[in-house]
Amino acid sequence: MVSWTGLSRRALSILTLMTLVVVTGMMFARSSAPLQQKPATKTLIVKMAKGLPLEQAQAAVSRSGGTPKGSIPKLDLQVVEVPAYAADAITKSLTGDAAVLRVEESLTRKWQGVPSDPYYANQWALPKVAWDQVYGNVSPQFLTNVAILDTGVDASHPDLIGSIGPGTSIIDDSNGVTDANGHGTWLAGIVAARTNNLLGVAGVAFDHVQIMPVKVLDADGLGQDSDIIAGVVWAADNGASVILMAFSNPGFSQSLQDAIDYAWSKNVVLVAAAGNDGSNTPTFPAGDKGVMGISATDQNDNLAATSNYGSSVFLAAPGVNILGTYTGQSYVTWSGTSASAAMVAGSAALMRAVDPTLANGVVVNRIAR
Known part of the structure; x- marks a missing residue:
């Protein structure tokens, strides 16, 4: 039913493309003193060892400085919020934890x-x-x-x-x-x-x-x-x-x-x-x-x-x-x-x-x- 005349099913060439970047601007008060802002955060997706109890998974996340925000148990995934400035360090710490199999950023x-x-x-x-x-x-x-x-x-x-x-x-x-x-x-x-x-x-x-x-x-x-x-x-x-x-x-x-x-x-x-x-x-x-x-x-x-x-x-x-x-x-x-x-x-x-x-x-x- 679907028409695809004139197009190959598989194209072979691959180019690089700029990834989407979200820039968060700082807001300032009318006075010279800036308003207090909530620190910027990033979300990580952490793949835990199969069958690891939820309490142990959350403890591993917390040890590395992350805040557990949710989980997808059927895939052994933890959704973790971290301060943006510390994302690299926390990712490195989590990667070195024996209970963690993989860490990746939650892309938009x-x-x-x-x-x-x-x-x-x-x-x-x-x-x-x-x-x-x-x-x-x-x-x-x-x-x-x-x-x-x-x-x-x-x-x-x-x-x-x-x-x-x-x-x-x-x-x-x-x-x-x-x-x-x-x-x-x-x-x-x-x-x-x-x-x-x-x-x-x-x-x-x-x-x-x-x-x-x-x-x-x-x-x-x-x-x-x-x-x-x-x-x-x-x-x-x-x-x-x-x-x-x-x-x-x-x-x-x-x-x-x-x-x-x-x-x-x-x-x-x-x-x-x-x-x-x-x-x-x-x-x-x-x-x-x-x-x-x-x-x-x-x-x-x-x-x-x-x-x-x-x-x-x-x-x-x-x-x-x-x-x-x-x-x-x-x-x-x-x-x-x-x-x-x-x-x-x-x-x-x-x-x-x-x-x-x-x-x-x-x-x-x-x-x-």
């Missing part, structure tokens, strides 16, 4: 969509991927869950009523069903907006597919690896058939790869956006093992000007001027590899709604044909 990943005309009403991408040949000829009969790890989903949108299943938020108390950004709601409409209901748009997965909102990104579309990892594990443990991750960062995280491996072992199909930097630098999670990394094409099946490409890309799908649901019961047209990844995630979900016995590897191979 950003959603991958670019605003365009918010009232563009032509869903050109659906016939481009032969959706019109499937709709009306294929009858999905088995409920399939797509976990969208993103900014949440506005569950009150009329075109999503009946398409939203149970969700969660790793970062607040919303259960994933609010969206201060709109990106997650846009993706939900691309994947599974209600079809043939006299409203708005049609979703790629037009029947028997529901969205599991998993909020891991904040209102600015930014999310920490520690929260993303927890979201992947939650989705895999709560019945997700497909996981959509429409965010990226050029930094590799072994802990994130561990979470992806865990989800893959539970027969989950994983899809991620390759990014919108017009670069062939590898990005993650698109470039992780077991993930379909997706680049974007335009109406002529050409690589979109801003789309990433290269070794992180498994295939490409339409991603220019893609109409979807938006907050406030409205609709928006955006462009980016996020939309492309949502198209592929919807296609994977539709396949399993027709045949739930398909293994994740079979789904991936069929999409790649």
